[in-house]
Every structure is written in C-alpha cells, then in structure tokens.
Amino acid sequence: MKTFxxxxxxxxxxxxxxxxxxxxxxxxxxxxxxxxxxxxxxHNAGEYASKHTVETMVKFAKASHLTQPASILExxxxxxxxxxxxxxxxxISMKGMGxxxxxxxxxxxxxxxxxxxxSRLYLVNREIRQITRDHSYVEEMVRRxxxxxxxxxxxxxxxxxxxxxxxxxxxEIDFFETELKHEDEILLCxxxxxxxxxxxxxxTIIKGQRDTAEKAERLILAANANGGKDNITVxxxxxxxxxxxx
Numbered sequence: 645m646k647t648f649x650x651x652x653x654x655x656x657x658x659x660x661x662x663x664x665x666x667x668x669x670x671x672x673x674x675x676x677x678x679x680x681x682x683x684x685x686x687h688n689a690g691e692y693a694s695k696h697t698v699e700t701m702v703k704f705a706k707a708s709h710l711t712q713p714a715s716i717l718e719x720x721x722x723x724x725x726x727x728x729x730x731x732x733x734x735x736i737s738m739k740g741m742g743x744x745x746x747x748x749x750x751x752x753x754x755x756x757x758x759x760x761x762x763s764r765l766y767l768v769n770r771e772i773r774q775i776t777r778d779h780s781y782v783e784e785m786v787r788r789x790x791x792x793x794x795x796x797x798x799x800x801x802x803x804x805x806x807x808x809x810x811x812x813x814x815x816e817i818d819f820f821e822t823e824l825k826h827e828d829e830i831l832l833c834x835x836x837x838x839x840x841x842x843x844x845x846x847x848t849i850i851k852g853q854r855d856t857a858e859k860a861e862r863l864i865l866a867a868n869a870n871g872g873k874d875n876i877t878v879x880x881x882x883x884x885x886x887x888x889x890x
Contacts, residue, residue: 645676645750646885648856652864654836655872661690662834662877665698672706674716674749680763680877682834684808685741693728693743697809700724701747713749713756714819721745721758721809721817728810742808746776746832750883755830757820761805763877764838766831767822772847775820779807802839830881833863836874840867856880 645668653660661683671677679698683690701720710716724745732738744761755775757765762778777783781804785791796802807816824830829850837846841863849866853859860880867876 646856646882647678647880648860649678649877649879650860650864651875651877652836652868652872654875655868657873657875659688659691660875661685661694662836662875663691663694663698664832664877664879665702666879671702672708672716673711674705674713675751677702677705677747677749678830678832678879678881679745679747680832680834680879681743681745681809682761682763682836682875682877683741683743684805685738687737689738689741690743692731692738693741693810696727696731697721697724697743697745700727701745713751714758714821717747717749717756717758718817718819721747721760722815725809725813725815729813732810742810744805744834745809748830748832748881750824750830750881753824755820755822755824755883757822759818759820760807760809760815763832763834765820766833766843766846767824768829768831768847768850769825769827772843772850774843775822777818778805779818780805797839797842803835824883826884828883829859830879830883831863832879832881834875834877836872836876837863837867837878839874840870840872840876850880856882856885
C-alpha cells in the first residue's frame with residue numbers, strides 16, 4: 645500500500661476547516677484507517693468540529709474491542725457525534741457546529757467505507773466511480789429526478805448538507821463494502837475538490853501521474869486553478885502497491 649495526503653486552504657478561505665488522518669499501519673483492530681472531515685460553524689467551531697471528530701474516531705478505534713471494520717467505524721462516528729454535541733452544549737460559541745466525515749479501511753481485497761455529509765470516496769480505474777452518497781439538499785433533488793447532475797453542480801444551495809456529525813443526537817451513517825481490483829486506486833476528498841474539478845478530470849489527473857504524491861498535489865492545483873473557493877483535502881491510496889510510503 646502507498647498513500648499520500650494533503651490539505652490546502654484554497655484561494656478564498658481565511659481558515660482551513662478540513663482535517664484528515666491516515667495510517668497504513670493497524671489502528672486497534674482496523675488494519676489501516678483513512679479519514680477526511682470538513683467542518684462547518686463560525687469562528688473556530690468548524691475547525692474544532694472536524695479535528696475533534698477525527699481525533700475522537702482514532703482514539704475510539706485504537707481502544708475498540710470490536711472486530712468488524714464497519715462496526716468499528718460506526719461506533720467511532722457515534723462517539724465523535726456525542727463529543728461534538730457535548731462540546732456545543734458547554735460552549736455557546738460552538739453552538740451549531742458540525743462536520744462531514746468519510747472514513748475507510750482496506751482489509752485484504754475489500755474496502756469498507758462509512759460517510760456522513762458530502763465528503764466523498766471514489767474508486768478510480770478505467771472509470772471513476774463515486775462509492776459514497778452525498779447527504780445534501782441538492783443531491784436529494786437529483787435522486788428524486790428534480791435536478792440533473794450538471795444543473796446540480798451550479799445550484800446555489802449545493803453546500804447545504806442534510807446530515808452532519810454534531811447535528812442531531814441520533815446520527816444516520818451510510819456504509820459501503822466493495823471488492824477491490826488490482827488496478828483500483830482510492831480517493832477520499834472534501835467538496836473543495838469536487839465542487840471545483842469534474843469527476844472526469846479527477847480521473848485524468850490520477851491516471852496521468854506517476855505516484856500518489858503527484859496525483860494528490862495535481863488535484864489540489866487543479867481545484868485552485870478552477871477557483872479554489874473552499875478548503876481542499878485529498879487522500880490518494882494505491883492499495884496494492886508494494887512501494888514504501890514517501
């Protein structure tokens with residue numbers, strides 16, 4: 645396995661509210677762990693929500709006695725949700741904060757994914773396939789057939805999400821499990837990438853570079869070249885590479 649992760653503030657934002665964590669080595673009973681979170685909230689609240697969510701998830705995964713990847717991810721996200729709600733109750737300046745989260749672990753040839761919000765996980769091969777499903781107002785309109793994908797990209801409400809860590813006491817999490825093929829590459833990212841760079845261009849960039857670092861850095865460059873309106877976080881994973889992490 646070879647991975648590379650990078651986050652960038654973008655061109656227009658004054659603060660980076662994205663946060664990520666990657667480990668190619670075991671984290672508790674997980675064989676590896678990759679997380680991207682995109683925080684929301686005024687002042688430092690969004691930054692706190694994403695960072696604290698990721699740190700809580702990692703802490704929980706390290707201590708968990710559960711053995712199934714999906715179960716560990718589920719309980720870790722639920723623990724983070726409780727922590728964010730508790731902090732928001734204690735500190736009025738944090739009220740209303742929340743964060744998206746997408747998390748993944750690779751076990752043998754299987755990919756386990758959990759997500760809340762609109763940060764995404766893709767599989768990239770001969771085509772690019774979004775594994776996660778956005779929990780957003782506009783995406784729900786697309787699913788109901790009220791909007792097409794192209795119109796959705798430019799919709800003024802495209803950043804309104806319908807689920808977030810820290811939004812409600814009972815959190816609804818989506819889970820995905822998929823077989824990996826040898827040529828598959830995995831991409832986790834915040835919407836600062838996907839709002840600026842079309843899926844087809846993301847695939848072209850990933851397939852056009854030699855290593856994971858180049859792929860990730862070129863994706864950041866493309867998002868900023870197209871406007872850089874938000875923070876951008878990218879985690880690129882080559883799950884079957886024997887190269888050592890750089």
